[in-house]
Amino acid sequence: MSELHFPWMELAIVLPLLVALPIGWLSNRELARSLAFAACTMSFVFAVGEWVDFASLGKFEAHDHWDVIAYVFHADVFVIDELSAPLLPLGGLIYLVMILATARTKVGRFSFSWTLFSESVLLATLSCRASWVLIGLLIVGVIPPWIEMRKRGCCTRVYVLHMGVYAALLLGGYLWLNVFERPGEIPMVAATLLTAAALLRSGVVPMHCWMTDLFEKTTFGTAILFVTPLTGAYAAMRLVLPIAPSWGLQSMAMLSLITAVYASGMALVQRESRRFFCYLFLSNASLVLIGLELVTPLGLTGALCVWLSVGLSLTGFGITLRSIESRIGRVSLVDYHGLYDQMPMLAGFFLLTGMASIGFPATIGFVGMELLVEGVVDVYPMTGTAVVLAAAFNGIAIMLVYFRIFTGKRHVSPASLRIRPAEKIAVLILSVLILGGGLVPQPGVSSRHHAALELSKQRHRELSAEANEELDFHTDEEVE
Amino acid sequence: MIDNLFLWLGIAVVASPSVLLAVLGLTTLLGRPLSESVTARLTSAAVVMGLLPVLAILGMMLAFDTKYVPIELGDWIALEQEHYHFNLKFVFDRLSVPFTILSFVLCGVVGAFTRQYLHLEVGYNRFFLCYAFFFAGMVISSLAGTIETLFFGWELVGLSSALLIAYFHERENPVRNGARVWSIYRLADAAFLIAALTMHKLTGGGDFGELMGSGPWPEGIAAIDPYHALVVGSLLLVAAAGKSALVPFSGWLPRAMEGPTPSSAVFYGSLSVHLGAYLLLRVSPILDQSWTLRLLVIAVGVASALFGAMMSRVQTDVKTSLAYASLTQVGIIVVEIGCGLRYLALIHIIGHASLRTMQLLRAPTLLKDYHNLENAIGARLSRNHAPWTNLIPASLRQWCYRFGYERGFLDTLLDNWIVSPFLMAFRWSDRMERGWTDWISQQPSRESDQADLHPESEPGRIA
Numbered sequence: 001m002s003e004l005h006f007p008w009m010e011l012a013i014v015l016p017l018l019v020a021l022p023i024g025w026l027s028n029r030e031l032a033r034s035l036a037f038a039a040c041t042m043s044f045v046f047a048v049g050e051w052v053d054f055a056s057l058g059k060f061e062a063h064d065h066w067d068v069i070a071y072v073f074h075a076d077v078f079v080i081d082e083l084s085a086p087l088l089p090l091g092g093l094i095y096l097v098m099i100l101a102t103a104r105t106k107v108g109r110f111s112f113s114w115t116l117f118s119e120s121v122l123l124a125t126l127s128c129r130a131s132w133v134l135i136g137l138l139i140v141g142v143i144p145p146w147i148e149m150r151k152r153g154c155c156t157r158v159y160v161l162h163m164g165v166y167a168a169l170l171l172g173g174y175l176w177l178n179v180f181e182r183p184g185e186i187p188m189v190a191a192t193l194l195t196a197a198a199l200l201r202s203g204v205v206p207m208h209c210w211m212t213d214l215f216e217k218t219t220f221g222t223a224i225l226f227v228t229p230l231t232g233a234y235a236a237m238r239l240v241l242p243i244a245p246s247w248g249l250q251s252m253a254m255l256s257l258i259t260a261v262y263a264s265g266m267a268l269v270q271r272e273s274r275r276f277f278c279y280l281f282l283s284n285a286s287l288v289l290i291g292l293e294l295v296t297p298l299g300l301t302g303a304l305c306v307w308l309s310v311g312l313s314l315t316g317f318g319i320t321l322r323s324i325e326s327r328i329g330r331v332s333l334v335d336y337h338g339l340y341d342q343m344p345m346l347a348g349f350f351l352l353t354g355m356a357s358i359g360f361p362a363t364i365g366f367v368g369m370e371l372l373v374e375g376v377v378d379v380y381p382m383t384g385t386a387v388v389l390a391a392a393f394n395g396i397a398i399m400l401v402y403f404r405i406f407t408g409k410r411h412v413s414p415a416s417l418r419i420r421p422a423e424k425i426a427v428l429i430l431s432v433l434i435l436g437g438g439l440v441p442q443p444g445v446s447s448r449h450h451a452a453l454e455l456s457k458q459r460h461r462e463l464s465a466e467a468n469e470e471l472d473f474h475t476d477e478e479v480e
Numbered sequence: 481m482i483d484n485l486f487l488w489l490g491i492a493v494v495a496s497p498s499v500l501l502a503v504l505g506l507t508t509l510l511g512r513p514l515s516e517s518v519t520a521r522l523t524s525a526a527v528v529m530g531l532l533p534v535l536a537i538l539g540m541m542l543a544f545d546t547k548y549v550p551i552e553l554g555d556w557i558a559l560e561q562e563h564y565h566f567n568l569k570f571v572f573d574r575l576s577v578p579f580t581i582l583s584f585v586l587c588g589v590v591g592a593f594t595r596q597y598l599h600l601e602v603g604y605n606r607f608f609l610c611y612a613f614f615f616a617g618m619v620i621s622s623l624a625g626t627i628e629t630l631f632f633g634w635e636l637v638g639l640s641s642a643l644l645i646a647y648f649h650e651r652e653n654p655v656r657n658g659a660r661v662w663s664i665y666r667l668a669d670a671a672f673l674i675a676a677l678t679m680h681k682l683t684g685g686g687d688f689g690e691l692m693g694s695g696p697w698p699e700g701i702a703a704i705d706p707y708h709a710l711v712v713g714s715l716l717l718v719a720a721a722g723k724s725a726l727v728p729f730s731g732w733l734p735r736a737m738e739g740p741t742p743s744s745a746v747f748y749g750s751l752s753v754h755l756g757a758y759l760l761l762r763v764s765p766i767l768d769q770s771w772t773l774r775l776l777v778i779a780v781g782v783a784s785a786l787f788g789a790m791m792s793r794v795q796t797d798v799k800t801s802l803a804y805a806s807l808t809q810v811g812i813i814v815v816e817i818g819c820g821l822r823y824l825a826l827i828h829i830i831g832h833a834s835l836r837t838m839q840l841l842r843a844p845t846l847l848k849d850y851h852n853l854e855n856a857i858g859a860r861l862s863r864n865h866a867p868w869t870n871l872i873p874a875s876l877r878q879w880c881y882r883f884g885y886e887r888g889f890l891d892t893l894l895d896n897w898i899v900s901p902f903l904m905a906f907r908w909s910d911r912m913e914r915g916w917t918d919w920i921s922q923q924p925s926r927e928s929d930q931a932d933l934h935p936e937s938e939p940g941r942i943a
Contacts, residue, residue: 155921209917216927265906272928298562330931336652337934341602345511352509355639361632367557367566370628374564377677385674392670399642399662407649411934424511431509441557449559 001076002062008050009064009078009127012043012088016095017120024113030104036112037099043119044092054085055447060454078127082451083237083304087126090308091229093429094315095119098221101319101426103326110221111151114144118222122229130238135174138201138235139167145218145226154217162200162210169197170235177243186463191244195252198240202232202289203282204252205259215278220325223274224318227281228311233288241455242462246295250379253293257376260286261386264393268400273321273331276401280317283394284310284357287387291372295459299375300452305368305445306359309437313356313365316430319423320350324405327417333401336408342417347406349427354398356434358391364437367445482544489533489540490551490570493580494623496530497616504605504612513605520595523608527588530619534584538577548573548696550625550689567687569625575697575761575826576623582830583618583751586837587611590746593841597742603647607740610647613640618751622758626687627676630759634672634723637752638665644743645736657735664729668722675715682708688762698822702765709769716763717777724756724810727783730791731891733807737799744799745840750833753806757813757829764822777818785811787888794884798843806836 019039023032054062061081063070069077080088095115102110121141128134142163149156173193181187203211215223241249263283270276288310291303323346324339325331340347352363359369369391376384419427437444500522507514514522541549553568572580591611598604617636624630642665646658682704683691691703702709720726725733725748736748747753760767760777767774788807795801809832816825854860869877886892917925 154927155923155925157922158917158920158925161920209913209920212913213917213921213925216925262909265902266909269903269906269910272931275928298559298564301559301562329935330928331935332931332933335933336655338650340649345509348509360639361635370566371564373673374677374680377674377681385670388670388673392666395666395669396659396663400659403646403649403655403659407646407655408652409650419511428510442555445557445559449562453561 001079002057002059003067004050004053004057004062004065004080006049006053007064007066007068008046008053009080009088009123010068012046012050012092013078013120013123013127015039015043015046016116016123020113020116020120023116029107029112032112033099033102033107036116037096039116040092040096040099040119043123044089044096047088047092047123050080051085051089054080075131077131077133078124079129080127081129082447082454084126084234085451086308086447087229087234088123090311091119091122091126093433094228094311095122095225097315097319097426097429098225101323101423102221103323103420103423106219106221106326110219111144111148114147115222115225118144118225122231125231126229126234128238130242132174134235134238135170138170138231141226141231142166145214145222148218148222152217156217158213159210159217162207166197166200169193169200170239173197174239186245187243188245191240191248194239195236195244195248198232198236199252199255200232201235202230202256202285203227203259204255204286204289205262208259208263208282211282212275212278215274220274220318220322223278224315224322227278227285228315228318230285230288230307230311233285233292233307236289236292237455241292241295242459245463249293249295253290253376253379254383256286256289256293257380257383257386257390259283260290260390261393264390264397267397268393271333273325273333273401273405276333276397277314277318277321280357280394280397281310281314283390284314287369287372287390290387291375294375294379295456296375296379297449297452297456298371298378300456301445301449302368302370302372302375304448304452306365306372308444308448309359309363309365309368309434310357312430312433312437313353313363316349316353316427316434317357319426319430320346320353323419323423328413331405333404336403337405338408338410339417340406341410342413343406343419345419345424345427347402349431350402350406351398352431352434354402355395356438358395358398362435362438364434364441364444366438367441371445482540486537486540486549486572487551489537490549490572490623491553492533493530493537494551494570494619496526496533497612497619500526501612501616504609508605508609516595516599516604519605519608520591523591523595523611524588526612526615527584527591531581531584531588534572534577534580537572538581541572541577551623566628567626568629569687570620570623570629571625571688572623573697575758575822578826578830579758580619580622582833583615583622586746586750586833587615587618589837590742590841593745594740594742598740603649607644607647607743610640610644610743611746613637614644614747614752618755621755624762625689627679627691630762631669631672631676634719634755634759635669637755638662638669638723641665641736641747641752644747645739647739647743654738657732657738661732661736664722664732668719668729671715671722672719675712675719678708678712678715682712691763691766697762698764700765702763702769704766704769706770706772709766710773713763713766713770713773714776716759716766717773717780720756720759720814721780722756723759724753724814725784725807726756726780726811726814727787727888728890728894730784730787730807731887731894733803734795734800734887737797737803741799741840741844744803745837748803749806749836749840753810754813754829754833757810757817757825760814760817761822761825764817764820767818768820774818774820778815781811781814781816781818783811784808784814787811787890790880790884791887792884794881798846799840802836802839802843806832809836 016039026032125137173190177190200207260283263279267279288307291299356363356365359365549572551570556568557566617633620633642658642662646655648654785808788804792804813828
């Protein structure tokens with residue numbers, strides 16, 4: 001296997017973890033915030049370094065230079081490939097801008113220590129291929145939100161029930177795959193269990209209520225960080241895609257399609273901004289899943305592009321809503337708030353990120369959405385048009401909420417609500433990426449297309465290997 | 481040499497509104513909006529810098545007897561293995577050149593008018609940003625050589641439309657109307673996108689040249705069979721109906737008049753309202769492939785013209801009355817397109833757009849002049865009724881009045897039969913979800929229920 005020129009991944013993963021431990025005990029929250037920001041910045045820099053280094057190699061997969069874990073355990077635990085290479089910087093960026101945009105008034109409520117821990121777990125998850133380590137990381141990743149809910153004295157039953165089932169499905173499915181499946185057979189039971197786990201983590205209807213509950217009960221920042229990296233989709237790519245039969249994947253795609261339309265409809269009737277964001281995200285995340293599960297090069301390319309665009313745009317969108325919430329509290333969508341004059345820049349960014357998430361021209365989502373829709377319509381000519389409908393509903397919902405928050409009779413507030421410098425930097429970083437990716441899409445699309453082709457080939461190789469083994473197995477039985 | 485000249489002139493035409501959009505957009509995004517005078521000068525410069533090249537192209541086309549000038553900017557995205565190309569191609573032909581010149585002229589006029597009209601208004605910069613979106617969208621749509629490029633411009637026009645209707649955003653009514661128009665646009669855009677994808681599948685690309693066969697507009701013959709022509713054409717008709725406020729989407733047109741007069745003039749009097757008709761003209765060879773489709777187009781046009789004529793007569797304000805008068809004309813233009821009278825439709829668009837822009841820009845001062853006139857003569861101006869109105873029974877006249885006044889009940893029908901059931905179904909789902917999470921939690925599970933209606937006006941709540 002190819003080797004990077006530096007231990008990028010290990011440093012990106014370990015650094016937040018090392019800083020997370022001491023800042024948990026720091027009573028000076030401002031210092032904790034600064035340290036967390038520094039750790040996130042460095043981790044992001046290492047993640048970008050990993051991506052650039054990997055791209056320069058021109059290989060499908062590679063592992064770290066001086067891979068300590070491989071040296072100790074004699075196994076390539078952390079391996080980067082074309083799927084995960086851009087996801088690590090994306091994950092790092094999401095955490096970085098979230099910490100950067102955290103208002104000073106909220107530093108007491110937002111746990112930087114657990115946030116860094118979550119970042120570390122996320123980056124480790126995104127660096128793992130199918131293995132027990134990945135299963136473990138996927139399960140560990142659900143713990144920090146639960147702890148936050150407990151600390152806030154909220155009822156955790158909905159979350160625990162869903163995540164408990166998720167963990168059981170992951171463990172059961174992977175155990176079944178490794179212990180009970182006969183060689184050469186398509187692992188139906190394991191694939192079903194792992195598929196259910198991935199769908200549950202992705203919030204596919206009707207297993208989505210944990211997500212709305214999470215947004216209700218944790219801080220907005222924690223909820224955004226937990227969902228926007230699309231860990232469920234990653235689990236599906238690593239655990240389900242290589243082993244699931246085509247009809248299984250297409251059933252998943254249909255479920256995701258239903259979720260996309262349902263969530264977009266639900267976004268239209270929400271009366272509070274967090275729940276609205278949750279459904280908007282759910283709809284967009286389901287669009288990504290649809291493309292991933294089609295396993296056609298075009299659909300997969302579209303899905304991988306939309307994955308990045310959704311990650312960037314909805315993180316930005318979430319940050320905007322969170323910034324508004326940090327100023328005025330929970331935002332009711334029942335009436336008009338008239339905040340435009342008091343926060344014009346946030347209004348602009350709200351529209352920019354919102355429009356990017358629905359694939360508006362000249363934003364990063366446009367091309368991805370086009371490819372995705374084309375890929376879906378190729379496979380499902382009639383029902384595939386529901387993707388277009390879901391995007392249309394999402395567009396309507398975003399504009400309705402824009403009007404609710406920023407227009408209407410102006411309610412004069414006693415304090416300035418204008419955007420703060422740190423928030424402005426976070427917002428501008430994301431704006432540059434959203435517009436840059438939209439205006440010059442070819443490099444990103446080519447990279448995702450190459451990844452899609454490799455992933456398709458990998459799946460075909462593994463499925464045909466299984467089919468051959470099955471053939472050999474039956475031939476041996478007949479000989480005996 | 482000539483080809484290069486065409487290329488650079490073509491690039492200049494598209495680049496001028498795009499640069500204006502980039503400058504106004506970036507300065508706004510950075511929180512450093514430009515001053516009024518700089519904005520106005522930039523806008524004028526963009527109009528002139530775009531108009532001169534397009535006039536030069538027209539002159540060269542006439543001089544060299546060229547009917548079709550494609551400007552290929554290459555692939556914006558290309559996935560060779562998948563045969564997927566997003567080609568940036570603009571076309572100067574007998575349809576796009578007049579429409580582009582019209583766009584530049586009317587945008588220029590309205591830009592100059594707005595400079596005075598909105599002087600010292602708080603939303604001056606916001607207006608011109610939306611104007612830049614619209615301007616770029618119109619030019620891109622007019623010159624689009626592929627259906628994706630047309631969709632690109634189409635979306636820009638839609639967004640700017642909704643935001644400009646809600647320009648006076650401290651009042652709820654314009655905002656509600658903006659939201660309504662946006663909703664209809666989005667659904668129309670969905671139909672457009674599906675049509676574009678279907679065309680992609682049928683022809684292997686979205687190039688109008690390939691789809692419409694050989695020969696420049698309007699002589700092309702569509703390279704698809706009647707059945708597919710009906711499917712694609714119907715979807716495009718829905719998209720056009722949404723954009724041009726044709727029946728059954730006519731209800732949004734008077735609502736759009738809530739915006740400032742210059743935007744009403746340039747959007748709903750002249751350019752935007754004709755964009756649907758322009759789309760039908762652009763794909764008119766498809767209409768030739770299916771008689772059913774042509775009849776559909778004619779039916780929609782006739783219905784829209786009749787609705788518009790009936791409604792415009794009973795409106796109580798000048799802008800709404802003009803809006804419905806526009807609808808009548810657009811309906812007739814659509815009928816002309818359905819009948820295959822393409823040049824007539826194009827001339828009709830140009831004439832109608834120019835007249836309506838003038839009428840709408842004149843509207844704010846017209847009433848004042850009217851009152852001055854009445855004051856001068858010391859009596860009300862006479863109102864002549866058409867002699868044939870007395871031949872219609874009173875009950876029918878009353879019904880017609882009510883029908884027109886209620887705007888054909890179209891909004892009510894859409895609300896009662898589509899919007900309400902849709903929202904009711906999802907509200908029911910929301911209640912079910914609440915029941916489910918409450919049951920698992922064994923307590924009320926939604927903190928969001930306690931969200932204050934207006935926390936921003938409570939001093940203690942501001943962080």
